Amino acid sequence: MPPRLPLRALPVLLAFAALAGAPEAALARKRPPPPPASVQPPVPEGQKLVVVDADGDDVPEVWTYYADAGPEVRGPAHLLRRDIDLNRDGRPDIVAFYDGGRVQREELDLDFDGQPDQVDVYEGGERIRSEVLRPGGGVVQVRHYEGEDLARVEVDRDADGSPERVEYWRRGSIVRVSHDDDSDGEVDRFSAI
Numbered sequence: 001m002p003p004r005l006p007l008r009a010l011p012v013l014l015a016f017a018a019l020a021g022a023p024e025a026a027l028a029r030k031r032p033p034p035p036p037a038s039v040q041p042p043v044p045e046g047q048k049l050v051v052v053d054a055d056g057d058d059v060p061e062v063w064t065y066y067a068d069a070g071p072e073v074r075g076p077a078h079l080l081r082r083d084i085d086l087n088r089d090g091r092p093d094i095v096a097f098y099d100g101g102r103v104q105r106e107e108l109d110l111d112f113d114g115q116p117d118q119v120d121v122y123e124g125g126e127r128i129r130s131e132v133l134r135p136g137g138g139v140v141q142v143r144h145y146e147g148e149d150l151a152r153v154e155v156d157r158d159a160d161g162s163p164e165r166v167e168y169w170r171r172g173s174i175v176r177v178s179h180d181d182d183s184d185g186e187v188d189r190f191s192a193i
């Protein structure tokens with residue numbers, strides 16, 4: 001089995017393929033200026049870095065780190081981390097960490113400002129949790145998944161670790177909401193939405 005790319009990266013990679021065949025003038029319009037070389041992090045000791053420039057513009061979009069287990073070993077079992085630049089500004093926007101060929105954690109920079117906005121946590125290859133970060137740090141929302149389905153959303157507006165609102169979801173709809181109106185950590189009431 002090849003190592004799994006994050007699913008949401010696929011449309012972007014397909015877009016790269018489409019762009020690769022686009023007229024050069026169109027590419028030039030869409031391409032931001034290249035970033036400073038310092039954006040590329042140093043390769044940790046004991047790891048190997050494989051860089052992919054999918055559209056051939058000499059600016060890589062995918063950086064893959066492997067455990068350095070020998071001169072030719074780059075299999076899924078040695079995959080440690082993959083960084084993907086979605087908007088082609090030279091900075092990774094998805095940083096995915098792997099263990100045993102399976103993704104464990106993804107850090108997503110959805111607004112391309114260089115700071116992660118969401119962290120997805122995986123177990124057994126399935127996403128079990130998404131944490132939404134506010135600018136500057138702090139988790140303001142945690143979405144819990146069971147299988148493919150959203151099961152619970154915890155909204156913690158002040159990011160103090162105690163949610164003010166917890167939504168319980170079933171088959172794509174909210175079935176119940178608990179509210180902690182005075183933020184003392186105790187549920188004060190339940191409602192339908």
Ligand SMILES: [Ca+2]
Nearest residue numbers: 053055057059
């Ligand atoms: Ca490129």
Ligand SMILES: [Ca+2]
Nearest residue numbers: 085087089091
């Ligand atoms: Ca980027």
Ligand SMILES: [Ca+2]
Nearest residue numbers: 109111113115
């Ligand atoms: Ca961001």
Ligand SMILES: [Ca+2]
Nearest residue numbers: 156158160162
């Ligand atoms: Ca709170």
